Amino acid sequence: MTEDQQLIEGGDAALQPETTLQNAGLRNERREFFKAALGAAAATAAGAGALSIATSASAATIADNDMGNFLLQIEYLAAQYYSFAVTGTGLPAAQLTGTGTAGAATGARQVTFTDPLVAQFASEIQQDLVAHVAFLRATLGTDGVTAQPAIDLGTGATSAFSKIAVAAGIAAAGAFDPYASDDNFLLGAYIFEDVIVTAFAGAAASISDKAFLGKVLGMLSAHSYHTSVIRSLLYAKGIATPALRTNADKISDVRDTLDGSTELDQGISPTTVGGNLVANVVPAGADGLIAGRSTGQVLNVLYLNSAAVSLGGFYTAGLNGAVKSSSAN
Amino acid sequence: MTDTDTPMLVTDMDGSAEDRSFGQRRRFLLLAGSATMAMGLAACGGSNDSTPTPTPSSTVTPTPSPTATSTVALDTDYLNFALQLQYLATQYFIRATTGSGVEAIPASTSLPGGGAALLTGTGTQGAVTGGAQVTFSDALLGQYAREIAAGELALLAFLRSAIGSAAVSAQPVIDISNSITGGFTRLARAGGLIGPADQFDPYANELNFLLGAFMLQDVMVSALIGATPSLSNLLYVNAAADATATKSFHAALVRSQLYARGTAARTATDQLSNARDSFDGSSDDDQGVTGNATTANITPTNIDGIVFGRTPGQVLNILYTTASAVTGGGFYPNGLISRFFKTSAAS
Numbered sequence: 001m002t003e004d005q006q007l008i009e010g011g012d013a014a015l016q017p018e019t020t021l022q023n024a025g026l027r028n029e030r031r032e033f034f035k036a037a038l039g040a041a042a043a044t045a046a047g048a049g050a051l052s053i054a055t056s057a058s059a060a061t062i063a064d065n066d067m068g069n070f071l072l073q074i075e076y077l078a079a080q081y082y083s084f085a086v087t088g089t090g091l092p093a094a095q096l097t098g099t100g101t102a103g104a105a106t107g108a109r110q111v112t113f114t115d116p117l118v119a120q121f122a123s124e125i126q127q128d129l130v131a132h133v134a135f136l137r138a139t140l141g142t143d144g145v146t147a148q149p150a151i152d153l154g155t156g157a158t159s160a161f162s163k164i165a166v167a168a169g170i171a172a173a174g175a176f177d178p179y180a181s182d183d184n185f186l187l188g189a190y191i192f193e194d195v196i197v198t199a200f201a202g203a204a205a206s207i208s209d210k211a212f213l214g215k216v217l218g219m220l221s222a223h224s225y226h227t228s229v230i231r232s233l234l235y236a237k238g239i240a241t242p243a244l245r246t247n248a249d250k251i252s253d254v255r256d257t258l259d260g261s262t263e264l265d266q267g268i269s270p271t272t273v274g275g276n277l278v279a280n281v282v283p284a285g286a287d288g289l290i291a292g293r294s295t296g297q298v299l300n301v302l303y304l305n306s307a308a309v310s311l312g313g314f315y316t317a318g319l320n321g322a323v324k325s326s327s328a329n
Numbered sequence: 330m331t332d333t334d335t336p337m338l339v340t341d342m343d344g345s346a347e348d349r350s351f352g353q354r355r356r357f358l359l360l361a362g363s364a365t366m367a368m369g370l371a372a373c374g375g376s377n378d379s380t381p382t383p384t385p386s387s388t389v390t391p392t393p394s395p396t397a398t399s400t401v402a403l404d405t406d407y408l409n410f411a412l413q414l415q416y417l418a419t420q421y422f423i424r425a426t427t428g429s430g431v432e433a434i435p436a437s438t439s440l441p442g443g444g445a446a447l448l449t450g451t452g453t454q455g456a457v458t459g460g461a462q463v464t465f466s467d468a469l470l471g472q473y474a475r476e477i478a479a480g481e482l483a484l485l486a487f488l489r490s491a492i493g494s495a496a497v498s499a500q501p502v503i504d505i506s507n508s509i510t511g512g513f514t515r516l517a518r519a520g521g522l523i524g525p526a527d528q529f530d531p532y533a534n535e536l537n538f539l540l541g542a543f544m545l546q547d548v549m550v551s552a553l554i555g556a557t558p559s560l561s562n563l564l565y566v567n568a569a570a571d572a573t574a575t576k577s578f579h580a581a582l583v584r585s586q587l588y589a590r591g592t593a594a595r596t597a598t599d600q601l602s603n604a605r606d607s608f609d610g611s612s613d614d615d616q617g618v619t620g621n622a623t624t625a626n627i628t629p630t631n632i633d634g635i636v637f638g639r640t641p642g643q644v645l646n647i648l649y650t651t652a653s654a655v656t657g658g659g660f661y662p663n664g665l666i667s668r669f670f671k672t673s674a675a676s
Contacts, residue, residue, distance in 0.1 A: 131634030224577030288483030
């Protein structure tokens, strides 16, 4: 079996009955959680775990340069998506060079935005992401910077966007086009934006250079602002188009099936607490924290594979650099 | 400024063994009953959402316990600094969404002491002046506000449990009223939102509520970005990064709501941003939400796409509403309860 076939298997897994049941279970547990909070059920103040680094033990062993390049590799994906969507063209060639196997970002195109607010927010995010690529490349230096890998931003039946849409049950193969409308663009961004936030959150504790840590935190914050904007737009537009909320929830469930048994991911649908609706724009746990993902967990989602592989999904040839394997979940 | 301005990097490695008990990752959730506006917290420890057990790592450095003789700020000092700010944010959002303060949250199985138990600690516990329920005619804004309030309360509880009962600092005196000496009116005046004799009531309407939130949220983001690199315990670094993300989400919600409300609201944020800049030193790092014809400015990033950090002294410049080195004022009439972070910077 090729890795590409494994990838498909990973995607299909989300469609299996038992997996669907598992997803429903996650949502039920969440409901129970709120019910307990209301005091309607006996609150089980079960053992609070020790404060822990919610990322792999390997995180602390990744050198700053390697972690910086890992972050750069995923910034390429985000920056190219927004650049094509907002401007119709990708990053300049000079921003793509480096070590490893250089690849192209293919399949994306300009979005014709109809809501000026979405256009203005997308334009701002695009500029920040292009700046992140430039900053990380300059920081990593000419010797250590990794090239852009091959990135699949296309819409065909075998594209990453299609596979995750199919796995989520929100579109038939080849039918999800993130460049076709404002709504689709927001869902496309949502697919990876949340993951990037957790990648930066998970990276922080492994950064040994304190000045670089400050920059990583500043980029984590920027991505969090961005993702908050995307999620709140989906939430707000979900009033008129309820499928936006439920589709976002389904995408979250797929991410959760890929990255291990811990439920790290959250959709956006509101919860009713005491008769009042409470939004779920912020994917924070009950401790108020947005937990990070390990590099392996990040790649589980971006490779669309719950197994330990070195390529797939958005990265058809894998990442460049020392960090390139997803986790075995 | 840059993060390199962060003072007093802790390098003391010969402290006592880490007190694991303060690392209890308790899971809290806000609830707000519609009929009674009764509020409470519940702990939840489902196995499903528990944190994976990390492989023991020798790279996690134990944090020295604070001692009376410490001459540099320890991790607990930075965490308490964050907690002191968290009292302010939590009380603002809880009062705006429920009409009552954290202290009014009733006791429950998971929170036997009620909300009052979330305000105790070292130093002289202070009361909160001001705060009132905002009437949300915009249902969406109400849903966002309640989400933020719940998130802030959860962070408050988390910070307290992370610090541990022995070292946690009490809520200081907080002024979130429209008083002429309070932070809201002083920032609004400094930004020219209101006349020099006017008062700013952040609970009067939705726009004022958002502007009041704007005054606080960005500052807290910059405080976390500025302080986190000074933490030595990697567990705390990890948690502070996660909290930075949460706070940034909250700040973006507030900023994007203000942006969507049009030119007047956008201009008001620019004015408040200038007021903050006037307090925290010569650098123009603060930003309102106004962009240009094609681009918003929700995310306050520099040329590198990076959100800036502030030193604790600069944070206090804004929250005390002064460019001088003082030990209280504005939102904190008597200053923070803190061994190291009580005095604002001479900016």
